[in-house]
Amino acid sequence: MSRRNDAVRVYEIxxxxxxxxxxxxxxxxxxxxQNMVLDLTxxxxxxxxNKRSDGSNYRVFELFIAALMRxxxxxxxxxxxxxxxxxxxxNELSVNFIVKEDYTDDAPEHSMPLYFSExxxxxxxxxxxxxxxxxxxxxxxxxxxxxxILFFLKFPKWFIRMAAAFLSMLDRYGKAPKALRxxxxxxxxxxxxxxxxxxxxxxxPHHHVYEWGTTSLFVTMGIxxxxxxxxxxTKTHTDTMEVGFTVDERITDGFYFTKSIKLLQDLLNDxxxxxxxxxxxxxxxxxxxYKQKLKSAKKLAKL
Numbered sequence: 001m002s003r004r005n006d007a008v009r010v011y012e013i014x015x016x017x018x019x020x021x022x023x024x025x026x027x028x029x030x031x032x033x034q035n036m037v038l039d040l041t042x043x044x045x046x047x048x049x050n051k052r053s054d055g056s057n058y059r060v061f062e063l064f065i066a067a068l069m070r071x072x073x074x075x076x077x078x079x080x081x082x083x084x085x086x087x088x089x090x091n092e093l094s095v096n097f098i099v100k101e102d103y104t105d106d107a108p109e110h111s112m113p114l115y116f117s118e119x120x121x122x123x124x125x126x127x128x129x130x131x132x133x134x135x136x137x138x139x140x141x142x143x144x145x146x147x148x149i150l151f152f153l154k155f156p157k158w159f160i161r162m163a164a165a166f167l168s169m170l171d172r173y174g175k176a177p178k179a180l181r182x183x184x185x186x187x188x189x190x191x192x193x194x195x196x197x198x199x200x201x202x203x204x205p206h207h208h209v210y211e212w213g214t215t216s217l218f219v220t221m222g223i224x225x226x227x228x229x230x231x232x233x234t235k236t237h238t239d240t241m242e243v244g245f246t247v248d249e250r251i252t253d254g255f256y257f258t259k260s261i262k263l264l265q266d267l268l269n270d271x272x273x274x275x276x277x278x279x280x281x282x283x284x285x286x287x288x289x290y291k292q293k294l295k296s297a298k299k300l301a302k303l
Contacts, residue, residue, distance in 0.1 A: 002086070002287070003174060004083070004088060004173075004174025004175075005174055005175065005176075005178070006090060006091055006092070006174065006176075006178070006181065006187065006214075007081070007088035007089055007090045007091055007174070007214075008088065008089055008091065008283070008284060009086060009087070009088060009284075009287070010080060010087040010088060010089050010284045011284070011285055011286075011287055011290040012284065012285050012290055012293070013087050017087075017250065017253075020082075020250040021082050021085040021086070021250065022085065024250060025085075026211055027209045027210075027211060027216065027248045028209060028211065030248055030249045030250045031209060031246060031247070031248065031249070032245075032246075032247045032248075032249045032254075032257075033206045033244070033245070033246055034244070034245040034247070034257075034261075035206075035242060035243070035244050035245075036242070036243050036245070036261060037240050037241070037242050037243075038240065038241050038242075038243055038264070038265055038268060039238060039239070039240055039265065039268065039269065040060065040064075040224065040239045040240060040241050040268055041237070041238050041239045041240075042268065042269050042270065042271065043060065043063055043064075043067075043239070043268045043269075043271050044060065044224075044239045046058075046063070046271040046272070047059070047060065047063060052123055052126055052127060053123050054127070056130070058122070058126055059126075059130075060224060060241075061129070061194060061221070062122075062125065062126040062129045062130065063122065063126070063268075063271060063274070064221065064241075064268075065095055065125065065129060065192065066121075066122045066125040066126065066274050067264055067267040067268050067271070067274060068095070068190060068192075068219070068264065069093055069095065069116055069120070069125060070267055070273075070274055070278060071260055071263050071264045071267060072093060072189055072190070072260075073093060073118040073278055073280065073281075074263060074278060074281060075256070075259070075260040075263060076089060076281055076284075077089075077251060077252040077256055078189075078190075078217060078251070078252065078257075078260055079093065079189050080216065080251040080252070081214040081215070081216045081248070081251060082216075082248070082250055082251070083171070083172055083174065083214060084172050084173060084174075087251075088174075088214075089283075089284050090189060090214075092115050092189075093115070093116045093117065093118055093189055094113060094114060094115045094116065094187075094188035094189045094190075095113070095114055095116075095188055095189060095190050095191075095192060096111060096112060096113040096114070096185040096186070096188040096190070096191045096192070096215070097112050097191070097192045097193065097194060098111060098112065098193065099112050099132075099133055099136045111184075111185035112132055112133070112136060112185070113181070113182055113185045113187075113188050114128055114129065114132055116128065118278065118280055119277050119278065119280070121274060121275050121276065121277060122271065122274035122275050123275065148183055167180065168212065171187075171212075171213070171214075181213075184212065184213060186210050186212055186213025186214070186215050187213045187214045187215065188215055189215070189217065190215065190217045190218070190219060191207065191215050191217070191218045191219070192218075192219050192220075192221065193207050193218070193219070193220045193221070194220075194221045195220050195221060195222055195223075205220060205244060206218075206220060206244040206245075206246045207219070207220050207244070207246050208246070209246055209248065216247065216248035216250075216251050217245070217246070217247055217248070217251075218245070218246040218247075219243060219244065219245055219246075220243065220244040221241060221243055222241055222242035222243065222244075223241070223242075224239060224240075224241050225239070225240050225241070226238070226239050227239075227240065245261075
């Protein structure tokens with residue numbers, strides 16, 4: 001099956017990567033963990049000096065997501081996943097995170113899959129995130145995912161196993177409906193866990209991956225820390241945040257990922273860039289275009 005309803009097939013894959021799905025068929029076989037301490041000094045200064053077009057304030061969380069979305073837009077291999085032993089690139093740019101209605105042990109949690117276009121700016125992305133968080137924290141808001149799960153849990157275990165296997169098969173062949181992808185929140189470009197928002201100190205732990213779904217990139221955010229330094233008679237400070245990445249290494253290589261992290265830091269150093277629309281990279285080659293490229297390369301090699 002070379003078609004999906006949520007992605008396009010990627011054909012231009014180096015030979016050594018084409019074997020990865022066969023020797024590492026699961027995400028848990030191919031995980032890479034990386035901790036980074038990102039400099040958010042300029043990002044925090046930007047937030048203090050700038051507001052949204054409607055006059056409301058930006059948050060660090062929103063700016064960080066906007067920087068990630070821009071990084072993935074410009075580095076599209078990060079928006080890929082493997083399914084049915086094939087490489088795919090998503091048709092959409094999306095993020096999922098968990099929102100608690102209140103900071104108490106028994107407060108309900110809501111999955112928040114959000115979708116953006118690649119041309120969106122910080123202002124547009126920030127408004128979508130802010131409005132979604134406000135809506136999910138409304139007491140009257142219904143958790144549709146919980147309702148669906150509770151409905152299925154009424155059936156016998158054998159039926160639940162069969163239903164889950166059937167849905168997994170639909171997903172493997174790219175036929176799962178968008179409603180299912182929205183309900184589970186594990187078909188997004190990236191899953192973000194904001195550990196700093198609950199005051200977790202001691203660094204940022206790595207999030208686990210799921211074999212269910214297609215999300216290949218998980219990120220955990222730690223606490224925003226301010227470090228004061230004195231150089232001569234000058235006092236300065238640096239705002240930093242430790243971030244943990246969990247990546248399915250099959251979607252890209254270490255060099256590409258490292259350059260992507262550098263781009264993310266560059267965007268955090270100059271958030272004004274996020275207020276401008278990006279120049280989009282070209283889409284993946286179609287099967288016909290890829291064959292033509294190979295044919296041209298063979299002709300050149302004979303010359």
